[in-house]
Amino acid sequence: MQNRTTRDAAEAAGRTIASGLSSLCDAIAAAKSQQEIQDVCMALLPDMIEASAYGIYIFDNPGSPALLSSAAGVSDRFLKVYEAVGRSVDPVLDAVLSDRRPVRSGDLMSEEQWSSSPFFTDVLALHDMRVVLEAPLLYRGEVVGTLNFSDRDQDVLGSPLDYALLGTIGNLVGLAVGSIAEREGLLSERDQLLEAFELSAQAMVLSDTGTGRRRMNGMAVQILGELEPDKPEVFFEELMAAARTRDGLCQLYRCEVAVAGELRQLTLRNFPATPKGKEVLVSILQLTRPHGSPGQLPVQLSRLLSRREAEVAQKAVLGLGDEEIARRLFLSPYTVKQHLKAVYRKLGVRSRVELTRAVLTVGDPGLPQA
Numbered sequence: 011m012q013n014r015t016t017r018d019a020a021e022a023a024g025r026t027i028a029s030g031l032s033s034l035c036d037a038i039a040a041a042k043s044q045q046e047i048q049d050v051c052m053a054l055l056p057d058m059i060e061a062s063a064y065g066i067y068i069f070d071n072p073g074s075p076a077l078l079s080s081a082a083g084v085s086d087r088f089l090k091v092y093e094a095v096g097r098s099v100d101p102v103l104d105a106v107l108s109d110r111r112p113v114r115s116g117d118l119m120s121e122e123q124w125s126s127s128p129f130f131t132d133v134l135a136l137h138d139m140r141v142v143l144e145a146p147l148l149y150r151g152e153v154v155g156t157l158n159f160s161d162r163d164q165d166v167l168g169s170p171l172d173y174a175l176l177g178t179i180g181n182l183v184g185l186a187v188g189s190i191a192e193r194e195g196l197l198s199e200r201d202q203l204l205e206a207f208e209l210s211a212q213a214m215v216l217s218d219t220g221t222g223r224r225r226m227n228g229m230a231v232q233i234l235g236e237l238e239p240d241k242p243e244v245f246f247e248e249l250m251a252a253a254r255t256r257d258g259l260c261q262l263y264r265c266e267v268a269v270a271g272e273l274r275q276l277t278l279r280n281f282p283a284t285p286k287g288k289e290v291l292v293s294i295l296q297l298t299r300p301h302g303s304p305g306q307l308p309v310q311l312s313r314l315l316s317r318r319e320a321e322v323a324q325k326a327v328l329g330l331g332d333e334e335i336a337r338r339l340f341l342s343p344y345t346v347k348q349h350l351k352a353v354y355r356k357l358g359v360r361s362r363v364e365l366t367r368a369v370l371t372v373g374d375p376g377l378p379q380a
Contacts, residue, residue, distance in 0.1 A: 027175065030058040034179065038186045044068055044078055047186050051157070052080050058175060061159040061167060063137065068147070068155035068187055072107050081158070088136045096133035102144045107153055112145040112176045114168055121164060140164040143172060145180035149188025157183070213295040215246065219282075220289055233297050236269050237276070250293070253278055253329060259291075260329030262366055267297075274298065307369060314356050322349040326362055327369050 037050040051066045065081030075093055097103065105113040115124055121140070124130055134142070139160040147155035157180055159167055207214065213229040224246070226234070234242035253263035263278045277296040284290070307327075312320045318339075325335045332350075336343045359365045 027058055027171075030054055031175075031178070034058075035182065038182065041186060041190070044187055044190055047183060047190070048078050048080050051183060052082065055157070055179070056082075058179070059159055059167075059172060061143075062161045062163075063139065064157075064159045066147075066155065066157055066183075070154075072103070072153060076155075083160075084137055088133070091133050091136065096129060099128045099132070101127065101129055102142050103156065106144045106146050106156060110146050110148060110151070110153060112143060112173050112180065114173075115142040116164070116168060134160070138162050141167050143167040143176065145176040147180050147184030147187055149184045149191075152188075154184055154187050154191070156180075213297075215293040215295070217291040217293065218289070219291055230295055233295050236297070237267055249276070249278060253280070255329075255331045255334045257331030257333065260331075262327075263329040264327075269297070311357060311369065315353060319349050319353050319356070322346055323353045323357075323365060323369075326350060326353075327366050 034050065034054050037054065038047055041047045041050060048066050048068065052064075055064055055066075061083070063081065063083030065079065065084070067076040068078040069076045075097075079089070081089060092100075101118055102113050102115050105118060119127065124140070130139075137160075139162060141161050141164045143159045145157045146153040147157065157176060159176075161167055207216070207225075208227050210227055211229060213233045214227050215230050216225045217223070224243075226243075226246070230246075231242060234245050238245035249263075249265075250259070252265065253260040259280055260278075261280050263280075265276050267274050267276045275298050277298070279294045279296075281292045281294070282289070283292055307315070307320050307324050311323075315323060321339055322335055322341075325338060330338070332343045332346045335341070336346045339346070341349075353365065354360060357365065357368055359368055
């Protein structure tokens with residue numbers, strides 16, 4: 011009969027612990043801040059581990075004051091004394107940080123040694139706490155906080171179940187605390203980058219190539235608003251369409267536009283980027299006054315080429331591919347390639363990029379190089 015009663019009590023305790031862990035998991039999964047996690051722990055932990063006092067500490071650096079802390083069963087004075095002098099002499103905390111597992115004060119020293127230790131005499135004596143059990147909150151192997159339990163009865167807080175349960179809870183809570191801190195750090199970094207993007211003096215448009223969404227900064231909106239006040243987004247889509255050829259999207263595209271009756275040159279540069287696996291296209295816009303005659307190379311370069319070579323070179327600089335140049339000049343792609351080879355040889359360049367750089371350097375020193 012006694013064995014059955016003991017078994018029933020153990021089963022009831024097991025069901026209580028299982029229910030408490032389930033509730034803790036559900037509540038932590040729904041938490042959106044470290045403060046909410048702390049509140050969840052303070053509400054649910056007493057049902058799983060019995061102690062006269064308990065608390066939770068969350069910190070960046072174990073040697074610094076806690077970012078968040080909450081405790082029950084102790085006075086305000088106790089909490090202030092612990093932060094002022096207790097943390098630096100807490101032997102249980104030192105062992106937890108070193109071993110990264112739950113540690114009980116009785117594991118470290120005898121009752122006599124404990125009662126004469128500075129940690130007890132200066133701090134725990136305020137409540138005559140004879141036993142302390144602490145567990146680390148672990149995230150990626152680092153201690154981001156602790157769960158603390160203490161009692162006046164030195165014979166409690168020492169069962170194998172207490173150690174196992176507190177270790178499991180510490181890992182669970184630590185994972186949630188660290189994940190939220192990491193997410194908040196990433197969000198802060200994102201907000202800083204977006205602020206720099208918005209305040210940049212360079213007109214930029216970010217395009218998510220997966221979803222097609224675009225984000226324009228203030229300078230891009232200003233330039234596109236000058237070109238098409240009513241529908242600047244539509245103008246940009248038309249510009250991107252004009253920059254697309256059979257060979258793909260031009261990395262450098264130029265066209266002439268009218269702004270308040272004045273002829274301007276609009277330059278579009280496209281740079282692919284892959285931040286953390288996400289395909290992003292960075293488009294940079296520049297609106298300048300054109301140099302030289304439309305459709306012609308700078309005189310210093312064009313005089314080194316034949317008329318047809320100059321036409322081919324100019325369209326290559328505008329970002330057109332071989333097939334598009336061939337269609338516009340009524341040539342074969344093979345002929346275009348041959349003309350480009352002659353242009354490269356005569357101008358001492360080896361590629362479209364170097365050709366563009368040469369044109370920009372000679373034609374408009376104020377423009378950034380490609």
